[in-house]
Amino acid sequence: MTNEMQALAIAPLGNLDAYIRAANGCPMLSAEEEKALAERLHYQSDLDAAKKLILSHLRFVVHVARNYSGYGLPQADLIQEGNIGLMKAVRRFNPEVGVRLVSFAVHWIKAEIHEYVLRNWRIVKVATTKAQRKLFFNLRKTKQRLGWFNQDEVEMVARELGVSSKDVREMESRMSAQDMAFDLTSDDDNAEGKSLVPALYLQDKTSDFADGIEEDNWDSHAADKLTDAMMTLDERSQNIIRARWLDDDNKITLQELADQYGVSAERVRQLEKNAMKKLRVAIEA
Missing domain, CATH: 1.10.10 (Arc Repressor Mutant, subunit A)
Known part of the structure; x- marks a missing residue:
């Protein structure tokens, strides 16, 4: 991610769609990566680690801010206030507590947005047209x-x-x-x-926000990783994986694929096995 995109992601100025794309373009962190960065910040005051933690969680701020769009306040301002809460959370996050940063940060993000709404929102809009x-x-x-x-x-x-x-x-x-x-x-x-x-x-207290948003974003992240991993395979291996595992409507047998490519079913099985190994390596990289 370029320095310009990093600056855009932290401060949603100008085109909001461009900001959201930049925020979603920041790579997500695994639990191990997050803990390592949090330890560097907590014990060594590593500002580069803090920046990486903040950038990787900007998409969560966008998700939270959307829940407050019904108050007639600028979405960019809601996101910016949420980013302030995220920064405060990152500064106070203790990696030894044993929770993910998003579970801790969501309360700080909401607190800043609530304060902004409290300062700026009026229920009775006298004249809007x-x-x-x-x-x-x-x-x-x-x-x-x-x-x-x-x-x-x-x-x-x-x-x-x-x-x-x-x-x-x-x-x-x-x-x-x-x-x-x-x-x-x-x-x-x-x-x-x-x-x-x-x-x-203002919010629905019956739902576990942190778990839900982590699950939604992990699903999206996993799908992106799989797409990138598939691109490392040759065309025949891609077709075999899609036909055997990814096509819900038209899964076909090894023999059908063997007939299609003019090889034995055992050869197709070997190609499938090798392709699956390459996918695992690419996804875990």
């Missing part, structure tokens, strides 16, 4: 003269502004609404409506 903004500013001027509208006044304002009565009522309601508290205050612990506080339902 050009038409709504125009109605908002015109309605605000009219309300300064009339106060809270009755039905006749709603219809009069609707005629003046060229909108429906429903639009006027909806915008009036938005303008009069108060922000809902994002998090509980010290006085709210026993409040009757505490279940409505957004901070309490």
Whole structure:
């Protein structure tokens, strides 16, 4: 990975798709590689090891940030805040604890994103379109003269502004609404409506996030390794492996392959065995 791609991956500036491609292009670490790097950082303060740990986990930050896309905040900002949490986690990670870094880091990543959402998110979006903004500013001027509208006044304002009565009522309601508290205050612990506080339902606490994301990314990583390993085989060996192991819909027998290539079934078996050995070596490399 180039220095430019590394810089892009750490700070998602500019094209978000390019950033995500760069993050996904960072190689994942095996448990042994991760532990070795973590020990170098923990015991020797090796900054190069810290950089490798961070880059290999940027894809996890992207995955977490996507779960907060419903709050109308820029995805790049959510990812950047998550990256700050990842860096804090890497700095505090103890390789002797016996857990993978992703299981430890996910809590720091979420904490930074939660703090960003808390600072920037407002539940009531007063005017999000050009038409709504125009109605908002015109309605605000009219309300300064009339106060809270009755039905006749709603219809009069609707005629003046060229909108429906429903639009006027909806915008009036938005303008009069108060922000809902994002998090509980010290006085709210026993409040009757505490279940409505957004901070309490930002995430699904019933799922094991770390295990799920590790499994999803490992499957993707394994598929990529297999594809690269297959490219090391000659065309005939590739066809044999696909026909015998990878084609779920049309698996064929050794004899059918033997007839196809004009050799004995035993020769096909030997080719298959040799190809499998080469694949294992290539995947484990």
